[in-house]
Amino acid sequence: MTIKHKITLYSSLFFSGFYALIALFIVMSFASFRAEEFKERLNEKALTTIRLLLDVKELDNDLLKIIDQNSIHQLYDEKTLIFDENFNLIYSSLDDTKIHWTxxxxxxxxxxxxYFKSEGENEIYGIKHLNNGKQFYAIVSANDNYGKSKLRYLTTIVIITFLVFLLATWLFTFTLIKKQLKPLDEFHENISQINDLHIERQLATKENSKNEIDLLSIEFNQMMSRITEVYNLQKDFTAHVSHELRTPLLKLSAQVENQLLQQKGENDLFLKSMMQDIAQLNELINSLLLLTKNNQTNPREYESIRIDEVLYAAFEKISHDFKDISIDFSIAESVAETPEILEVKASPNLLEIAFSNLIKNAYLYSDNKKVQVKIYKDNHKLKLSIINAGSKIADKAEDILFKPFKRGENTADSKGLGIGLTIVKRILTNFDFSIEYTFGSYTHQFLIIF
Known part of the structure; x- marks a missing residue:
């Protein structure tokens, strides 16, 4: 979970929980108030009934029941019982409601x-009253239908407002956090675009800004400037050394070649071996120069080239170097029908080097010297797959395929520098292409996505 989502979640939970506590307090306070108010009404009803029964001599029980039944303060589902000091029932209201008493x-x-208690939907209130030196007891049972209706209405309103508040809080918090952290998203996006091909990229900053992200961007730019300076020094040193090594190697190569032409005999194998070593050194130097070349040209500035034409040039070069190679090349029908799909913006020379290295790699580590090359379209993207048959390489070797001067255990019997795939990766990345490696069913596949 991202920091943005965490802040949104925790903030929303806090405010929602705080509001829920307030809402719960309101509902519980009103419920307590309703109960106390209804208890007062029951108390008033009990005392009024006792006084009418005992103090007004003209009233008998039947008349009191009629008055009680037609009272303007009549309670819903009401029942009133009056007892004397010996617990004898001396009055019971006219309604059919029963009170379970003991x-x-x-x-x-x-x-x-x-005492005050609840029994089902009804609430029961009992009181002791002293009249003319005698104790009387009244028990009143009724249902506060009106008060409970108000409580239910209040609870419904509180729940609805809580849900609306919850939704509004989440939306407001997410929008606010997203807006406030937008510079951080831009900061992350800019950083993700910095690589060895675009190491000199600087992040956008605002002058005299006290925003923490702008301050961080300024410090980051200063750090990247120092890193770029060191990186360029190292790259220039490698390039200069590589150029300087070319001259003695060319002289040495020419001398060995002259010896081969002038002499015939036991030293031929030795001289040929020296020529192979010199050729390998030349390849290493050329690779180092290619790796250290700071090619920051925007691919859009290149003219459009066709993938198949670059592949044919690579096939010709590889076939000349490896006579026994077998290349099975095919173009999917959907691509062949629309040849403009094959056009990309890139350097044909660099792209040919990348294709040649991949085909050469597939040939060297193939069990049958066969390489299958296919161009097709998938998910609206042009793809190029290079496949060869061979046993699976170690899992650790997969992690270092595109790292310079790293070779797996299966390369012990073949000559190589461990830098070819690194060059491929660098060239393709420079043109915003990507490459993936997969193994399955005894086949190795390098997949280029344009």
């Missing part, structure tokens, strides 16, 4: 003076 409930009232 002598234990009256004992609690006698001891504690009041």
């Amino acid at each position: 002598t234990g409930d009256l004992e609690i009232l006698k001891t504690e003076g009041a």
Whole structure:
């Protein structure tokens, strides 16, 4: 998970959790308020009923039931019971609602003076009342349908607002974080474009900016300038040395060649071996020069060239050097029907070197000296595959295929410098092409994606 997503997640969780706690507090506070308010109403109902029953002599039980039933403060699903000091029931309201009470409930009232509890949808309130020196007990049961309806409405509103707040918080936080960290994304994108071919690239900065990312970009540019200077010094040194080595090698090659022409005999094998070593040294020097060449030319500045034409030139060169090579070349029908697909912007000379190195590599490490080359189109991209048959190389060797002067265990019986694939990778990268290596079914494949 990226830092941007982590900040968004943690910020949203914090504010959402904070709001959820506030919402829960509001709902619980209102629920407690509703219960206390309803308890007061039940208390008022109980006291009013006791006073009417005991203090107004003109009222009998039947009349009190009628008054109680038509009271403007009538409670929903209400039931009222009045007991004397001996726990005898002296009044019961007219409705059919039942109150589940026991002598234990009256004992609690006698001891504690009041109690409040819930029973199903109803809530029950009991109270002890002293009248004319005598104790009376009242138990009132009712359903606070109106209060509960308000509580449900409030809970629904709170849940809806919480969900809206949650969505708004996530969107706002993500948008804000994305906007604030946009310079960091640009910083990452610019850094990802820096490689050995574009090492002198500088990051865009704003003057007199106190933004941490701009300050970091300035420091990064200064660091890259120092690295570029050292890199160029090293590259220039390698190039100069390579140029200087060419002259003595050419002289040595000419002298050995003259000796071969003038002498015939035992020294022929020795001189031919020297010529091979000199040729290998020349190849190494040429490779070093190619690797150290700072080719920063934009591929768009090249003229369009055709892949198949460059391949034919590479085939001709390889066939001249290796007489027993067998090349199976094919172009997919979808590509052949639209030849303009074969056109790319690159240097034909450099691209020919890359193709030649790949075909040469496939030939040298093939079990049957056969190389299969195919051009086709896949996922709207032009691809070139170079395949040869051979046993699998070690997994560690796959990791160093494109590293200079690194050779696998399967190269012990063949001559090479371990730099050919490095050159290939460098050339293709310079033209914004990519290369992949895969092994399967006893075949090695290098895949170039244009």
